[in-house]
Amino acid sequence: MNDREALVSELVGDRADTWDLTGLIPAEPLRKLGEAGLLCGELPEQYGGLGLSSLDNGRFTAHVGSLCSSLRSVMTSQGMAAWTIQRLGSAQQRADHLPRLTSGTLAAVGFSEPEAGSDLSAISTEIRPDGDDVVVDGRKVWVTAAHYAHLLVIFGRYGDGAAAVLVPADAPGVTVERVADPMGCRAAGHAGIRLDSVRLPRDHVLGGAGAALTMLVTAALSYGRMSVAWGCVGILRACLAAASCHAKSREQFGRPLAQHQLIGGHLADLLVAEQTATRVCEHASHRWDEGSPDMVTAAVLAKHVGATQAAAAAATAVQVLASAGASDGHVVARAYRDAKLMEIIEGSNELCRLMLAQHALSVSG
Ligand code: FAD
Incomplete structure (x- = not known):
């Protein structure tokens, strides 16, 4: 675990379920993460940011997502705001506003x-x-x-x-x-x-004003899609860990759940989902870091794979834990509710499929 991940692990601790139940993240962790530039880690150092690559920020986002999707969502918004100002703002606007986003302004x-x-x-x-x-x-x-x-x-x-x-x-x-x-x-x-x-x-008003709405919105949403996609990798990791741990320790019919083959199948599905989403996110981050023209489609693909895999996997994890995970306050119950919303935001499943269909048509002869 690197220093960034250790800091966020310490700030979240075992409090994510309490934050979820009370509907509030306290000011202190948000202030500390904001002031450390961790809520928008890709912002260049000249604006007080960490200048992380999409890949490094994505891996950090997955870590945050594995701990608390609410905090990861706040991070996605901050990063999307920073990216929008960076992309659409004039040099003066970037100099005026971006340093605020790395010094505590949310x-x-x-x-x-x-x-x-x-x-x-x-x-x-x-x-x-x-x-x-x-x-x-x-x-x-x-x-x-x-x-x-x-x-x-x-x-x-x-x-x-x-x-x-x-x-x-x-x-x-x-x-x-x-x-x-x-x-x-x-x-x-x-x-x-x-x-x-x-x-x-x-x-x-950010420079570029008067441009086509689609162009402006696509720039901002692409960042949001990358962040949500990596956040879903985090949800998948939390579900895989919780289900594996439970399947090893809980016994029924005289042996651990993990030794019942149907439960083993669920664990395999969780691993496949986590690995699939991770690889697709890595691919998208590489395209992003290269500034490839493919990055918009790669972000849609990553978001769609991440969200659908996370929603299905969270349901599987609840199934493995059954009553042990069936109440609010349990990580898999929270993941189940959080993951479903990932299929709606930053382009719903249907909208992502429509965009991917357009891409398929454009690349097929
Ligand atoms: P609708 O557009 O009414 O869609 C309803 C259903 O119809 C969906 O399943 C949709 O996929 C489907 N549908 C719509 N059109 C088509 C079509 N052409 N073909 C096939 N199916 C279609 N908004 C912000 O601006 N900023 C935020 O930070 C933000 N955060 C959010 C966080 C959460 C948790 C949620 C739930 C929403 C958030 N939103 C935010 C709003 C989000 O962007 C919208 O909910 C989303 O775009 C879908 O719009 P809608 O809810 O109005 O659904």
């Missing part, structure tokens, strides 16, 4: 709206120039980490195109309201955001 990213879920072309949030300012009006839903965030990266319509705008969470006209009782990742701070005539200096 961020969240809002795309989704009540009428714009899978179909982000239906976004209606408006970012309107008004003299030296812009005025933002709209509503975002289910924004991960918004409850904790000091800075909101909000996507909206801007003239004939689209833009992302940096909105301080305490700006007049911003209301953040938590999602009540989320099914999983309960401590990830999901919230709805209302933006009522929020007036901001024009330089809060």
Whole structure:
């Protein structure tokens, strides 16, 4: 275990289930991880970041995901915000805002709206120039980490195109309201955001404004997909460890569960799932680190494989533990709820399959 992993292991300890049940990660671990630059580890050193490769940050993300998917979700949001500013911001905007994300400021990213879920072309949030300012009006839903965030990266319509705008969470006209009782990742701070005539200096609009919405959104979502995919590897590792441990120690019919062949089959399935997701994530991170044109598709593939494998494997792990894992407060019960949500976010299973089908059509003669 490297120093980064040791720090996060110490900060999470055995508290992930308590955080899940109370729906809250305390401020202290978030502050410590934020200030250490660990919530957005790929940010270059010039902005106070760790400058990790996608592969190294992915492996760290898997470690966090194996401990607590809520914390990993907060990390995904922070990394996605950092990536968006890095990709879309001017040199001045990067210099102004990125060092904040490695010194304790927490961020969240809002795309989704009540009428714009899978179909982000239906976004209606408006970012309107008004003299030296812009005025933002709209509503975002289910924004991960918004409850904790000091800075909101909000996507909206801007003239004939689209833009992302940096909105301080305490700006007049911003209301953040938590999602009540989320099914999983309960401590990830999901919230709805209302933006009522929020007036901001024009330089809060990230450069590239007026570009096509799809282009802006794809950049941000690709980072999110990589992070979720690696987080799912973590869920898979937690499930494999819990199921193996239980199968060795629990006896029925006079021998350990592991010696019943059908349970052995479940353990094999868990190992195959964990190894498959890991290899696909490694492939995607290599493409990302090379700056390959394939990286967008590789990220979709990794996210889809990770999420579907994690959701199936978490159900298998609950099956192996049976009543021992069937209550809230157990790692496999938490994994079961968390993993299901991974099949919805950053491109649902269906949307990922549609994108992969498009890719298959484009590469087949
Ligand atoms: P819908 O779009 O209404 O889809 C319902 C179902 O129909 C899904 O199964 C979908 O796959 C399917 N479907 C839709 N269109 C098609 C199609 N063309 N073909 C086939 N099937 C289709 N949003 C943010 O902006 N920021 C966040 O940080 C964020 N975090 C989230 C965290 C969690 C835990 C959850 C649950 C959601 C989060 N979201 C966030 C919102 C998320 O992006 C949306 O839930 C997701 O895009 C799906 O949209 P929807 O829920 O409105 O479902």
